[in-house]
Amino acid sequence: MENRQLPLNQILHGDCEEELRYFPDNSIDLIITSPPYADSRKRTYGGVHPDDYVEWFLPKAAEFLRVLKPTGTFILNIKERVINGERHTYVIELILALRKQGWLWTEEYIWHKKNSYPGKWPNRFRDSWERCLQFNKQHKFNMYQEAVMVPMGDWAKTRLRRLSEVDKVRDESRVESGFGKKVSNWVGRRMAYPTNVLHIATETSNRNHSAVFPEALPEWFIKLFTVEGDVVLDPFVGSGTTPVVAKRLGRYYIGIDIHEEYCELSRAKLAAIPTPLF
DSSP, X not given: OOOOOOOTTEEEESOHHHHGGGSOTTOEEEEEEOOOOTTOSHHHHOOOOGGGHHHHHHHHHHHXXXXXXXXXXXXXXEOOOEETTEEOSHHHHHHHHHHHHTOEEEEEEEEEETTXXXXXXXXXXOOOEEEEXXXXXXXXXXXXXXXXXXXXXXXXXXXXXXXOTGGGSOBOOTTOOSOOBOGGGGTTOSEEOOOSEEEEOOOOSOOSSSSOOOTHHHHHHHHHHOOTTOEEEETTOTTSHHHHHHXXXXXXXXEEESOHHHHHHHXXXXXXXXXOOO
């Protein structure tokens, strides 16, 4: 099958596995998506049984692997379902299967939902976080850490005022993890690198889709792994949050969804955003 030109700044109606077969190899800088979780969104996407989830996802991931640039990143937002009173292992199984497929499981970010709804369950507490798994094709990839730096915080006023001798040298981790620190490096600095826990409220204003990204979530990853003019793909685009943010930040976007109504919703939202000048 011959590849067509990359459909920049388009929302495609269809199954992402089929649509991506027309994409050129090594053409996407960032893939960020939240696919239907196992047995979730049945009324929207039909649902996938947890036992079948890995088999369902892997052919799609093979296309992701092919179209992603060697320097690109794939971010997968996903969460285990509770089945018969216990967490199903399909996310763990998927991680292992993706590694066998050729992906590097580089990092795991935790999205802490600051405004999760209260509730009571007999054997657990409310879900207040989800995984954002980072996969890459190679160990060296594009990452722009300065783009997501955060203020140092009040702790620096007291912690950095009086430095011990240990603070002035690289202090290796007590558990020999390989992560050491030199506290004196941060004297006089106003900004620091963030942690891998993202404290972001869930989307509450958009009721046109069964599961909506808060804009701050794809925005953080788009800033971290791309620059202006790069290409961002969401193969399960839903209501279009990822391409909306990508367009606003001056990136090219591509979205895919099997539901025409969501494609139209995404297109309408994108049309309302002025096209940035690169």
